Amino acid sequence: MNLASLNINIYSLLPLLMVVGLALFVLVLDFFIPRGGKRALGYVSALGLVCILPFVPMFIETVPSYAGFVIADTYSAFFNVVFLVSSAFAIFISIDYLRRLGSESGEYYYIMLFATAGMMIMASANDLIGLYVGLELMSMSFYILVALRPGKGAEGALKYFVLGAMSSGILLYGISFAYGFSGTTNVNEMAAIVYRLPDNNTYLYLALALIGAGFAFKIAAFPFHVWSPDAYEGAPTPVTALLSVGSKAAAFAVFLRVFAVALPAFHGQWSDMLWVISAATMIFGSVVAIPQKNIIRMLAYSSIAHAGVILMGIVVNSSAGASAVLYYSLVYAFMNVGAFTVAALASRGDGGEQLTDLRGLASRRPWLAFFMALFMVSLAGIPPTAGFMAKFFVLASAVHAGYYWLAVIAVISTAIALFFYARVIFYMYMRDYEGAELPERSLFTCVTYGVVLILTAVGTLALGVYPSAILDIAVRAVGPLFTI
Amino acid sequence: MIENTLHLPILSLLIFIPLLGAVCLLFFNAASKDSIRQTALGVTIINFVVSLLLLAYFDVSTHKMQFVERLPWMPWIGSDYFLGMDGISLTLVLLTTLISVVAILCSWTAIEERVKEYMIFLLILEAGMVGVFVSLDMVVFFLFWEIGLVPMYFLIGIWGGKRKLYANIKFFLYTLFGSVFMLAGILALYFAHGKATGVYTFDLLRLYEMQYAYNLQWWVFLAFFLGFAIKVPLFPFHTWLPDAHVEAPTAGSVILAGILLKMGTYGFLRFNLPLLLDATMSFAPFLLILSVVGIVYGAFLAMAQKDIKKLVAYSSVSHLGAVMAGIFALNQQGIDGGVLQMINHGVSTGGLFLIIGMIYERRHTRLIADFGGIAKVMPVYATLTLIIFFSSIGLPGTNGFVGELLILIGLFKSNVLLSVIAATGVILGAAYMLWMYQRVIFGEITREENRTLKDLNGRELLTLLPVIVLILWIGIFPGHFLRYTNASTTHLVEMINKNHPADVVATHSSAGAEAHALNAHADKGEAHR
Amino acid sequence: MTDIIAGFPVLSIIIFLPALGALFIIFSRRESVEFIKWTALGATVLTFIVSLYLPLTFDAANPSFQWVEKTVWIERFGMSYFLGVDGISLFLVLLTTLISIICVFASWTDIKTKMKGYMALLLLTETCSLGVFMSMDLFLFYIFWEAVLIPMVFIIGIWGGGRRLYAAIKFFIFTFTGSLFMLLGVLALYYYHGKLTGVYTFDATVMWLSPVAPYIQWWIFIAMFLGFAVKVPLFPLHTWLPDAHTEAPTAGSIVLAAVLLKLGTYGFARFSLPLLPNASMEFAPMLMVVSLIAVIYGALVTIAQRDMKKVVAYSSVSHMGFVMLGIFALNADGLKGSLLQMINHGISTGALFLFVGMIYERTHDRQIGSYGGLMKAVPVYAVFFLITVLSSMGLPATNGFIGELMVLIGAFKAHWIYAVIAVVGVLLGAVYLLWLFQRVFLGELVYPGKGEIKDLNLRELCASVPLIILIFWIGLYPRPFISGMEASIDILVKRFEINSKKSMLDTNRVAAAPDHSQGGASK
Amino acid sequence: MEQLFFYIFSIVAIVSAILVVSVRNPVHSALYLIICFLQVAAMFVLLRSPFLAAVQVFIYVGAVMVLFLFAVMVLDLGKERLKDSMHSQSILGGALAIVLFFIAFYLVYNGDIVAPLGAYTETALMKNTEVIGAALYTKYIYPFEVVSLILLVALVGAITLVMRHKDN
């Protein structure tokens, strides 16, 4: 083996290494921090991530390194930003959340950092093996994180684990067929080879179906979504936020990379499959979210519906669609983390995050209600919020590529989804609070929440009012995917 | 059309003086009732005086429109603020200004609550009525036509009797129903004219110039007919009238009978005849039948009434039937008679309502059975009532005689059988009126309340004075009045004869043929004379 | 794409002045109700005064857009921040700014709780609706179009009546669903236009220079129709309206009736006609029939109502049917009539809601049966109410007559039968309105509650007098209004006619040329 | 000869796999699973990968199965009743698995190797262990390091989970 041919390039891994280093640092620090002061670890982790953030765009290498396993291109950089941002948010809100839960611990923070590292590995994976191990690192971390909530956490985690491991198996099986079909696991090599291969080989179909199913599990697409509501509900709310934003974005990152880079030659074959999944997911998520009484479960189903919409951007297999996926992922990070933050804040006091807890929130905590309303409006896809813009870009790419009926289904599902987003708003503003008064707390008693809410809200509005800059970056970021 | 020889926008003045008065009244204190009454009276009198100017400057030698005013209003659809008058309008405008004065006088004590609003509505009503008679643009016409409804609606709705709400909405909806179809008809003409000539206009005089397709005429006639016939009201569209009359206050009834009903017949004369001659020919026999049925039917119903006011109301149906019969006889005498009878009916039926109002004010009942022997306590009242009754019956020497005679002659020329039936109706009219007079005025005093009734006071006399004067004046010198309308009616008849010799009409409608043959024959005879 | 901002950006100022006011209010203290009210009033009045600059400097002879502002917004998709006002939107803008003042007046004492949020939302509604009327970029238009929903939903849902939640949800979902389809239509239009000309832009003024092929228009028309028709609301998509109106607070109803319903008809006139001429032509007879059904059906349902507010609400269905009738008569007269009728309906129905709100504020009862003979107790109020009723039923000398007449003329031009049926609608309108008036104001004096009910106070007079003046102004001297819109409407009709021919030619061209579209999959 | 071995190992593997998922006693399941794992190791031998076979035996049979058995013992999981052995949606799940199997089987049966063959011929594979070792530390160094992270997380996680709940 010629070492030079491996193209060992430490710079391409630097942001990842920083995150891993941060995680290890926190791990070690954990031994020296007394039990009561674990929240310091949270600040270290979150601020550490914030500090790493500027480095991400600084280390962009267009050439794959580490024997083609890693590619630190603009595409992965974009996703890395999404991961770091959402992780930082999640850790910030965890600090107070854990204190309230009475389960502050160091491992929570560094496992979260490991999960982030897993996502980053996925985003920059240029090889199915690297992809798989990254995905496992992320999943494994999440299994543990979900279980860290006292009470129902372990249960949700176990369900998540069983189905997650099964989906890993399915994905792995699919990868094996992809490998059998093309003789390689490297994405670029696969792309170069498959063009010359007959497209009627049945291994290909197996590979497409199984990999698609595996990814569909990770993005919680119908009918592979069954784990997500339980896992979301069981997990500590900040973990749920990261799970719904980061892990999903990571799954989309690899989804797009594999299907658009490695297998664009078979767009005809996989687009039909994804078309159906996308349509079914949108409708199912929207419809099932309606009867939910628990905010987290409702957001879980809403997140399923959103996955369906994002999937549209992959189905169309165009630069416009892919950039829309990227844009959507970023926007989703802001609005969904924001929503979960409010959910975590509004229900402090007891364990349940029932929708009815939100009754009369507007009069009790007007700013909190305002933020929640903003996030709901954005999730529902109403201008001038970022949620609308993101949905618009996806729809535009679908219409452009001629997927009219998919667009129509997306529109219908959005209309259905409005029902439950609107209900949250109605609960907050138009119902009076019944029952014992919850402890009155100003938003700014806990600075971390305030910071996260303001940042997410500003992001949600800014990305809606002036999307050009970020959209241009997203379009540039997907450039490498469509130039081969 | 003739330029305004008066160099004064007199027609606008006639419309806007009452409106201005109404606006002034808005700022009066509602409590100072007398000053309100005096102001209103002053305004109507001024208006009347101004309208007398018309008489002085009117050129009787022409049928063309005089005192014309024209200002662009909605040029994009070809509608102008366009006023003007000919002989027919002149008499009606004068009648309107006069009756308005009378109406105010007669409500001096009858209306005690909310005098301010009442007077305002009366003045607006006057403006609307004048507007209808002088507008030469279809949209403007329609505008005034509808505006008249509103104050009337209130006069009945607020100051009316017990069942006023029912009567009110019935009145309003009936007339509105008719007028919206009229609007459709106006639009149809507008488009027919526009398509044929390229000039889209609501200018009535421009619209006159065109010959419309028969089919269109037929439908438009029907639409106009609905609008006007309801207003007249022609049998069988009359059912709103008794209700409205009975429930309306005296002044309301006076105005209703005196002027508003004339708007319908005026509409027929102004629009149906000149615009839709062909269709008029076809419809004339049918309309004649309806009119004559109206005469007889109205008379019979009137006879059966126990309420004086209702009786008079039904007699209106009968009289207006006569007017319609005269107009649709489509010859000189008939139309002359129709026009004259319009005035006559305004005067005499207005008078009837006045005297009923006076007795009602005293006794608060209108049932015939409640009266009797009034002549003994109210001799002046009885006398004046008799004159008015005679006028209504059409006794020689009164105005009613001249009008009815002319109509019957015209009708005879047009259709003998119908004229005989109509004459019967007139006789019936005499019968019920006199019968009522006998039951109310003559005989013994059967009710104690009636013994103490006071005779008419000065104001009431003043109110009745113009009516009596007109009755006698027209009865004795009908020529004074016919002079003004002559040019216009002659022109109408000429038009009928010129454009529609009998043979042409015959192809349209066999039913009309006979009537027309008669008509043409009669005209020939006229020419000889 | 160039940036055109000549002089000072008056349109942006008009749009964002209320939003600025809302911002002030948001950061004021919740308890300082008086300050909030006066700030809101100040903001709306200021906006109105600034908007008066428009008619003063408006060039009636110029059919194109004036005071144009155009800045690149999202270059990649050819979206721009593109504002402009022409004769069509001018009066709607003025109506909006005026009605907003009246809304603030109407809420002065009507709103008792959470004044802060209420006024802020009211001002935001104004901002968004002004944005809709001014934006000439389809995407910007859509943004404002959707954004206007949010404050309205809150206004209904928080300050509404007993069934406010139901009404708000229904309103929200109906209109949102409709406009989503509109978004799809806009998108399809964007791509087909881009494919046809090579210029990908949302600029409506560019798009209507080259309409897409008729068979594509057909689909796009349906999509956009759903968005606009729900908002109008056209029968049978109207069912949200009575609920929303009934439950909304007075000012909400006024804004809804006077401004929001106009968004739909404005959309049809502004965008459907020139952008989709062939489809408009094809659909016009059907839409006219539907409009007539709406006119008649709305009127019939109104007759059966017992709640005053419901009467006014359902009458809106009927009136908006009239507006639609005029638009799809597809001629200049009908369009002028519709546009005038939009303004008229804004004035008269707005005023009716205002008056119903005033009486409700006094007695907390809206049942017609609870009242009678109010004329005796509150004469000024009664007269104002009457004038408005007459205007609403289109009696001559009021604004309603002019509008209805012109719509009828337009409809007649299309086919006489439309006009004849529409005339029946006018009649029915008179039935329910008069009947309402008669039951409430005539007869014996009856009203719920104890004590006297007071006639209008100064504030209420301030709110209603401008509307009364407008009713007579438009009714007696409509010329300035029509001459203002004339040039723009004529050019609209001309464009419509040219386009309907042109796109026929384009069809042939597209059919002949090979399809180079990206993706190509047609699902 | 090789074919024969293949069939023997296959049949044993399949039968023991079926027993794993069908017997009621988890201890028996675990034992059958060991048999199955051993057959898989044998398959690796047939596929000229003795190193893999060794890893399979060490890790799966040695470590994983011990863990399983340990868990079964510690948690004292006894036999379950027959009717409890399947859960509510099991019929649906089973049917789904069977349908998917047939579809997949059809696809597997019709597929063939089409990609260009690599450099590792049978002779090169004779030095299996050496080759793999070299590859792991050169070409596969990146995933190798990532896997180490996975193990770290698993380690920390397992300890955390177990210790934490013990505290509570």
Place this chain on the structure above:
Amino acid sequence: MPTITHYLALSLILFTIGLAGVLIRRNIIIVLMSLELIFNSVNISLAAFSYFLQSINGVVFVIFSITVAAAEVAIGLALLVTVYRTRRAVNVDELNEMKG
């Protein structure tokens, strides 16, 4: 010589049995074992492809797969222990505190 199809068929059968085990069984420990069956079947197919493609990738992949699977088992059993401690239940159906 068994062909690639033989190995893949065996792999598929084992995979299906594993999948069926996950889907059918209530006992979580058996579900975990079924998961291991799935991973093993995948390993067979990877190794087979590797052999027939004359490429080393598959074999290395198997090594990673085995390692990851071992880690997963550790986590899975830890979770199992946790749940068992808190709930004394090891059946899928009994994990019903949350509605599905």
